[in-house]
Amino acid sequence: MAEIRTIIGDCLSVLDTLPESAFDLIYLDPPFYTQKEHTLTTRDGSATFAFRDLWASHEEYARFLHERLSKLHRTLTYTGSLFFHCDSNAAHIVRLILDQVFGAAMFRSEIVWTYRRWSNANKGLLPAHQTILFYSKSADFKFNTLLTNYSASTNIDQITQRRVRDSRNKAVYARNEQGHVLSSGAKKGVPLSDVWDIPYLNPKAKERVGYPTQKPILLLEQIINLCTEAGDWVLDPFCGSGTTLIASKLLDRNAIGIDIAPEAITLTNSRLRDPVKTVSALLEQGRETYERKETDVFTYLKGLDYHIVQRNQGMDAILKQDIDGKPVFIRIQRPGEKLHEAAMALSDTSRTKGDAHLVLIVTEDNELPFGLEQPVGVTLVRSTALTIKDALCYALRSG
Ligand SMILES: C[S@@+](CC[C@H](N)C(=O)[O-])C[C@H]1O[C@@H](n2cnc3c(N)ncnc32)[C@H](O)[C@@H]1O
Known part of the structure; x- marks a missing residue:
């Protein structure tokens, strides 16, 4: 000890x-x-x-x-x-x-x-x-050399392919007699x-x-x-x-x-x-989890002025501008997440933060057909993909 x-x-x-x-x-x-x-x-x-x-x-x-x-x-x-x-x-x-x-x-x-x-x-x-x-x-x-994960921008060839120096001392990929590129062996990571x-x-x-x-x-x-x-x-x-x-x-x-x-x-x-x-x-889930959230929010909120919210289970973004003196909290429904669960998560997280507008972006039709009863206090906004599907259904029905 x-x-x-x-x-x-x-x-x-x-x-x-x-x-x-x-x-x-x-x-x-x-x-x-x-x-x-x-x-x-x-x-x-x-x-x-x-x-x-x-x-x-x-x-x-x-x-x-x-x-x-x-x-x-x-x-x-x-x-x-x-x-x-x-x-x-x-x-x-x-x-x-x-x-x-x-x-x-x-x-x-x-x-x-x-x-x-x-x-x-x-x-x-x-x-x-x-x-x-x-x-x-x-x-x-x-x-002790500590190793870290490869970054998203690491060239995959550099990880998987063995390199050697040629006659001009230039780093090149090693090849066998048949000219095939050789593997680098264990993929250990990048030195800290x-x-x-x-x-x-x-x-x-x-x-x-x-x-x-x-x-x-x-x-x-x-x-x-x-x-x-x-x-x-x-x-x-x-x-x-x-x-x-x-x-x-x-x-x-x-x-x-x-x-x-x-x-x-x-x-x-x-x-x-x-x-x-x-x-x-952040370290457990990796920086990528945070970056993935940034991509998702960007996809759904493009055109709005917002701040991304990390480290919060209930909301993903907040608009830079208050509406009627109240902040606007936004959540994007997760894949496979029930609509009422998403709405509850958003309203739970806002409970301690004072009066706010709550907006849930609906990305999946897994509950509550559009137009039926909505979770109280949460405005549902259908994603572009769902809106296109709605429009096509209508066109099909009326055609
Ligand atoms: C920046 S703090 C250290 C914080 C610490 N790394 C931590 O994680 O809590 C600096 C410390 O140095 C102590 N200190 C200042 N002069 C000192 C001295 N001459 N000898 C020993 N400790 C001293 C202070 O009491 C203070 O606790």
Whole structure:
């Protein structure tokens, strides 16, 4: 069983008490130089957590990091790696300090963690990524190649057909003596890139514990899987709500977490007793499910101005313009779905959202012949295909 320990204190002094060359992986998510006091209250209002990220200058911040990173470097094994989580506030400063402490040659990757966001309080581009700088202690670092699915745009020939270099060193498809193209063998997938599309924890996620800037367990699992094996040691010197420790426990790695705030350590210990991980529908069902929905909505709503609604079982789109001061919610009947079930799903989802116009696009004639009793409060609109069928029936009858 994994051994997990938490320590209260400034990591600067705690690091002196930890042995040299002991950790296979260090992940740190320190204050980002946001020049803010971060505060958040739990959903039930029972606790408020806070940490300060206010600095006199870039120099002061750089000194703070340099002192701690030097000590962290000492605790890494020869094959170990460090992942430094930051954002555009200080990524440029952090990169320079890491180059000094680890050596520029030990830089491995700048990982872009990207996620979807929907609004921007400031003028300018919507910020939708953070940066994780990956350095190793030596060139002989532990690394597990993780594979991801082929994308929709991957050329099928590149997956299925073996490639070799010809006499001019050009990549060509390998052929046997009869000139037939040879198979590439097992279709393993694409090596994980340095852009990671992992959803941010939404405000209602069960995994959320109310700690400011809490990171998703999925993100930490990916880092741990990349550079460690079961039984290895992981260190998080700014552990906050303990996400790294939870991910380590779930993956059977040993871990130590340090935080200067006693309430962060109390929270980490309680999370460790009963780890909760949110399953991302987006990752489970794949991006394609979302794209399929986009295609469906586009097909049926072409010509209207709408926003697509993801992550909602009851509705598929909302019109950009309110009608009579009320929003317009739209659902497209699913293949094989009974009409009354579709109508119920739409009216259920709208119940908590105030007064709205509800529109159901009927795509199948599996119930209620047109013109008979309709579900209350839901306007039925027949799809173009059904409308054409109706017109043809009428023509047939009257012809
Ligand atoms: C961005 S938060 C970490 C969030 C964490 N990754 C999570 O998922 O919950 C930064 C943490 O660093 C802690 N911290 C700040 N200065 C510290 C120091 N000198 N030593 C240890 N912890 C410190 C803060 O109390 C805060 O919990």
